[in-house]
Amino acid sequence: MHKLDQFYIAGRWVAPLGESRAFDIVDPSTEQSIGQVTLGSAIDADRAVQAAYAAFPAWSQSTREERIALLERIVALYKARLGDIAQAISSEMGAPIWLSREAQATAGLGQLANALAALKEYEFETVRGGTRIVREPVGVAALITPWNWPMNQIAAKVAPALAAGCTMVLKPSEIAPLDAQIFAEILHDAGVPEGVFNMVYGDGPGVGNALSGHPLVDMVSFTGSTRAGVQVAINASPGVKRVAQELGGKSANIILDDADLQKAVSGGVMGCMLNSGQSCNAPTRMLVPRPLYAQAVEIARTAAAAITVGDPRAETSRIGPLSCRAQFDKVQGLIAIGIEEGARVVAGGPGRPDGLPKGFYVRPTVFADVSNSMRIAREEIFGPVLVMIPYEGEDEAVAIANDTDYGLSGYVWSKDIARARRVARRLRTGNVHINGARSDFTAPFGGYKKSGNGRECGVYGLTEFLEYKAMIGYEA
Numbered sequence: 001m002h003k004l005d006q007f008y009i010a011g012r013w014v015a016p017l018g019e020s021r022a023f024d025i026v027d028p029s030t031e032q033s034i035g036q037v038t039l040g041s042a043i044d045a046d047r048a049v050q051a052a053y054a055a056f057p058a059w060s061q062s063t064r065e066e067r068i069a070l071l072e073r074i075v076a077l078y079k080a081r082l083g084d085i086a087q088a089i090s091s092e093m094g095a096p097i098w099l100s101r102e103a104q105a106t107a108g109l110g111q112l113a114n115a116l117a118a119l120k121e122y123e124f125e126t127v128r129g130g131t132r133i134v135r136e137p138v139g140v141a142a143l144i145t146p147w148n149w150p151m152n153q154i155a156a157k158v159a160p161a162l163a164a165g166c167t168m169v170l171k172p173s174e175i176a177p178l179d180a181q182i183f184a185e186i187l188h189d190a191g192v193p194e195g196v197f198n199m200v201y202g203d204g205p206g207v208g209n210a211l212s213g214h215p216l217v218d219m220v221s222f223t224g225s226t227r228a229g230v231q232v233a234i235n236a237s238p239g240v241k242r243v244a245q246e247l248g249g250k251s252a253n254i255i256l257d258d259a260d261l262q263k264a265v266s267g268g269v270m271g272c273m274l275n276s277g278q279s280c281n282a283p284t285r286m287l288v289p290r291p292l293y294a295q296a297v298e299i300a301r302t303a304a305a306a307i308t309v310g311d312p313r314a315e316t317s318r319i320g321p322l323s324c325r326a327q328f329d330k331v332q333g334l335i336a337i338g339i340e341e342g343a344r345v346v347a348g349g350p351g352r353p354d355g356l357p358k359g360f361y362v363r364p365t366v367f368a369d370v371s372n373s374m375r376i377a378r379e380e381i382f383g384p385v386l387v388m389i390p391y392e393g394e395d396e397a398v399a400i401a402n403d404t405d406y407g408l409s410g411y412v413w414s415k416d417i418a419r420a421r422r423v424a425r426r427l428r429t430g431n432v433h434i435n436g437a438r439s440d441f442t443a444p445f446g447g448y449k450k451s452g453n454g455r456e457c458g459v460y461g462l463t464e465f466l467e468y469k470a471m472i473g474y475e476a
Helices: 042-060 064-080 082-093 097-121 150-164 178-190 204-212 226-239 261-277 290-305 325-340 394-402 417-426 458-464
Strands: 002-004 007-009 012-014 021-027 032-039 125-128 131-137 140-144 167-171 197-199 219-223 242-246 252-255 285-289 344-347 365-368 385-391 409-413 431-434 466-472
Touching: 002 178, 007 042, 021 082, 042 131, 042 140, 042 167, 042 197, 042 204, 064 082, 064 097, 064 150, 064 178, 082 097, 082 150, 082 178, 097 150, 097 458, 140 150, 140 204, 150 167, 150 178, 150 219, 150 458, 167 204, 178 197, 204 219, 204 226, 219 226, 226 242, 252 261, 252 394, 261 285, 261 290, 261 385, 261 409, 285 290, 285 394, 290 344, 290 365, 290 385, 325 385, 385 394, 394 417, 409 417, 417 431, 458 466
Parallel strands: 002 032, 140 167, 140 219, 167 197, 219 242, 252 285, 252 409, 285 385, 365 385, 409 431
Antiparallel strands: 007 012, 007 197, 021 032, 125 131, 131 466, 344 365
16 A cells, blocks of 8 residues: 655655645556545645745756756656556556556656757857847746646656756646656655755645745646636736646547548547547547548447457556546546437447446447537547547538637648648647647647647747846847
8 A cells, every 4th residue: 555645845755744634546447545645735835835945046057967967867767667657657547557658657758858858959048139138947836737647747847847947846636646756756866956846745725726826936837627727827816927737628630531531530539549538639529521421430439349448457458447536427427418418329328338347437439420519529528538520621620620619739631741731720729630640749739728828848848937038238
C-alpha cells in the first residue's frame, strides 16, 4: 500500500502544517484502494509559495549552462525510472501497461528533452538599434496538472519553467499522485536547488484555489476541464496574473470524399478510443460525406467491436478502465443522454463490457445519426465514445467542425494533400492533424475559444514562462 503523506518543499520532504485529510488512491480496474495520499490546505500552499518566492532571486539569475546541466541530469534520472513511472501511471489511472510504457511515461521524457533543446538554442537577448530586448523569467509559477496524461503534463510545465529560470509549486491531480511522487524524487536526486521546485498534494478547493489566488504567484499554468479553468482564471484575476490554460476539446475529424475510407475511419475510431477516450484532443466527432456515411458507420462498428477492453496489467488489453467513479458515472450518463436524444448505438452502449463486473470499464461506443446540436456532439464526454455526423459538402463539413465552443484540435483526411491543407487552414483550432499525422512535441500545443489560451511544448512552452524587458539606450 502506498502512503504519500509528505510534501516536497524547499528541498525537503515535510509533513503538512495545516488541516489535512487522507484521500484514497484507487486502482480503477478493481475499484480497490491501493494507498492514500494526504491532501494539504491553503497553509501548505502558502508554505510552498514562500519557498519558491525566496528561491527566485538566485535561480532567476542562474546561467543558461546551469539550467542545461540540471535538465540533463533530470533526463538521465528520468530514463532510469521509466519503468517505475509506467507502472505508477497504469496503477493510478488505468492506462494499459503498453500505453504507459510507450506513450504515457515516454511523453514526459519527450517534454523534458524538447525543453532542454529549446533552452540550448533560445535567444534570450536581441538588439534593435540602441535598445536591448531581453526575455526574463516571469517569477513564481503555480502548476496545476490533470490525471489523464499525468506525467506528460507535469513535464510540459516543470521543464520549461526550470529552463526559463522560474521557481514553482506543482499541484498534481489527487487521482494520480504516484507518478508525481517519482518525478519529485527525480528532481531532488538531480540536485534542483532548494525552493526552485516544490510540490503539494491537494484538491482544487483546498490547494488549487490557494495557489491560483496567492499574491506571490506571478503565473498559473493549468490543464484540466474548461469549468475548472474558468475558476482558476477568476481566482487569478485580482492579482492580474498571467494564466496559461489547456482545457477541454470536442475535436472534429473531417473525412473528405476522396480519403481512404477504411484507413481514415478505423484510424479515427482508435484515435478516439485510445487512453479510454480520456484525451482532450481526441477526435470525438467524425464527419463523413453523406454518400459514404453508411459504409463508414459499418467500418466504425467493426473497428470499435474489435477493441479489447481489459485489465491494464494485461499486454492484450487495448484500452483499460476510466480513471475514477465520477468519470465512469459521467460517461454512462452521457451515453444514456445520447440514446434519449435519438442517436443510434452501432457499437457498445451503456454498462460495462462483458466479463468485467468490476472496475470503471466502459464499452467502446459509436453513435450514428448524430446531429451537431445534440449534447453528445457538443459536450466533452471524456470516454471511449465516438459520434458520427453526416455532411453534404466541404463547406458544411468545415461549418460543423467550427460549430463548437472548443478549438483544441482538428483532423482532416484526403488523398489530395493540397485539399487537406486547404481545409486545415479553415479550422478554428490550435492543432490540425492531416492524414493521421502524430503529435509533434516541438510544435505549439494549445487551443482556441474555450479550449484555453497559451501554448505548451518546445520553444513555445518556454516562451510562456518569460517576460519581455526593453532597455532603451542600453547600446548607446
